[in-house]
Amino acid sequence: MTNSVGATSQASKRERLAAAAARVFHEQGVEKTTIADIARSAEVPVGNVYYYFKTKDQLVQAALSAHARNLRDLITMLEQHDRPRDRLKALVRGWVDQRDVAARFGCPTGTLAAELGKRADGLDREAATGMRALIDWVERQFAAMGRSDAGELAVALIASYQGISLLTNAFHEPELMVAEGSRLERWIDSLVS
Incomplete structure (x- = not known):
């Protein structure tokens, strides 16, 4: 019994470190x-960090895994x-609900992908994998709406969000995200056949 409690505590601490890494990398x-x-x-x-992660790059990988878990949780919620x-x-x-965070720090996934994209050590591709997972899910939604151009629409939606996240952050104006969110909802409605 002690072993399973110890293992649970270790897993909990590792997850806490991964979540903290994702948050701090986003902010700083x-x-x-x-x-x-x-x-x-x-x-x-x-x-204690070194017990779980030997290098900063391992923490980056843990942060990317935390982003992937968050995306899976989000998709589960959206699928309802x-x-x-x-x-x-x-x-x-x-996205609009997170406008204050975007105004301060940008999109958590997008800012990390942009920073890691300047590297060529494999972490850049791992970050892109997370972005690809979201694009693929969005594409499936557009395809389910009967759109033959679902792939293009998915890229357009994600690109619009990433762009408005950048502008919201650059100008520190959360209302930019609100306005773009309203436009995107109208755009999605206009695509229904």
Whole structure:
């Protein structure tokens, strides 16, 4: 019994560190973030971090995994809507709900992908995989709406969100995200045959 409790505690601490890494990398960027920053955010002694993650790049991988888990959870929640159009509009509303975070730090996944995209060490491709998973899900929604151009529409939707996240962050104006969210919902409605 002690072993399973210990294993659960270790898994919990590892997940806490991964979530803290994702949050701190989003707020500060990978290059500016130290392992001590992540330990402090996770409320774990800095020496304990090395028990779970030997390098900062392993923490980056853990952060990418945390983003992937968050995306899976989001998709599970969105799938509760009956119609693909409603799923897409709920996705947009979720983005708009995060407008204050976007104004301060940008999109969590997009900013990390942009930063890692400047590297050529495999983490850049891993970050792109997360973006691809979201595009693929959005494409399936447009295809379920009967759109033969579902792939193009999916890229357009994600590109629009990433662009407005960048502008919202650059200008620190959350209302930009609100206006674009409304436009995207109208656009999605206009695509229904």
